[in-house]
Structures are given as C-alpha cells and as structure tokens.
Amino acid sequence: DIQMTQSPSSLSASVGDRVTITCRASQRIDTYLSWYQQKPGKAPKLLIYAASNLQTGVPSRFSASGSGTDFTLTISNLQPEDFASYHCQQTYSTPWTFGQGTKVEIK
C-alpha cells in the first residue's frame, strides 16, 4: 500500500495568514493526489484534484502543487470558515490511502 504522510498534524493560525500543508507519498504517484476539507460532524469536501486542479466552487485562495512524491496545499488569506481539518489522498492505486489529516485551528 502507498503510505501518505501529512505535516504538520495541527497548526494554529490567524485570519489573514498564509498556511501551507505538505503531503508526502511513499512512492511516486504522478499527480494522482486530492485534497479534502472536513469540518466537525461533516463529510469531507473536495478542494483539489489531480494535485493542482481547483474543484468548481472552491475559493481561489486555495491552491496546491506537486508531482511525484511531494505535494503542498496552500491557503492564502485564511478566512474564519477555513478553520477545519484537511486530508490528502492518493488515487494512483487501490487502496486509495489518506494522510492522517491536518487540523487548522484559530490562534
């Protein structure tokens, strides 16, 4: 199975900050990488697919990049509604494994 390692596991930030979350795959996955946002008690919501493609309706302050084994999700100008958990997932091969998640908290 492909192991996905996210860092950090949590971070504190303020409204207006720029936040970066990283995700590393245990083997090369090309650009088969998605990012999801999850709020407490809710289902995950797709933000980014194919490593850098913004899902329709997702604000442009979210951006992502990467290929191969190293990927990043960046949130520019953090807004109150962005405080949530973020998960990466590889879709290169089954099982479609997830990172352990990153919780973005209010400083």
Add this chain to the structure above:
Amino acid sequence: QVQLVQSGAEVRKPGASVKVSCKASGYSFTSYYIHWVRQAPGQGLEWMGIINPSGGSASYAQRFQGRVTLTTDASTSTVYMELSSLRSEDTAVYYCAKEMIAPSHLDYWGQGTLVTVSS
C-alpha cells in the same frame, strides 16, 4: 443535483453485522464507481473499498477482506456496504463517495452513517 443519501445511525453488539445503504440521485448511477471510506472517532479517513454499479464488481482493502461486502441495486440506484464480525474498533462514521474519473477523485460524498459497536 448530485446527492448521496445514506441510511441512519446503527448500534450493534460485537460479532454482529451491519448493512449501510447509500442512495444516489442526480446523475447516471451506473456510470460512476462508488467508494466507501470510514472515520473512527478523532481519527483520519480510511478507504474500505470500491464498487462498479454497472455489473457490481467490487474490490476491497486488504484489512477488510472477508468482512466487508459491497453490493448494488441499479433499480433503486442504491449501493450497500455490509460489515460483519463487528468489533469495538469498527465504531466509526461510514461514508460513501462517488468517483469522478480522468483524473480520479471523489467529488460527492454521502452525509455519513455512524455505526456504534458496543456490548
């Protein structure tokens, strides 16, 4: 609009089985695979398996092999996830999600179903 609506919360005793449904609407049911993902309390997301609603072929994560069965009913656009030999560690929220292909990703998710395993 695309919707995946899951059945309600369940409570089971250890050793029992549970069957969770996921009813799809707003798109061509047989054209897109459905995945199941679970999340234990305070934990991350765990992929369980995938089913092709056209024909019903399924594939499972190794750790669930022999305990999980995914089935589909095209007449009602519903996918089912049955997990047997339940143990306390199976207490989790179970999600179904629709796969969009080329490139693959999960674009729509059900609301989740809490399964509690307790004696």
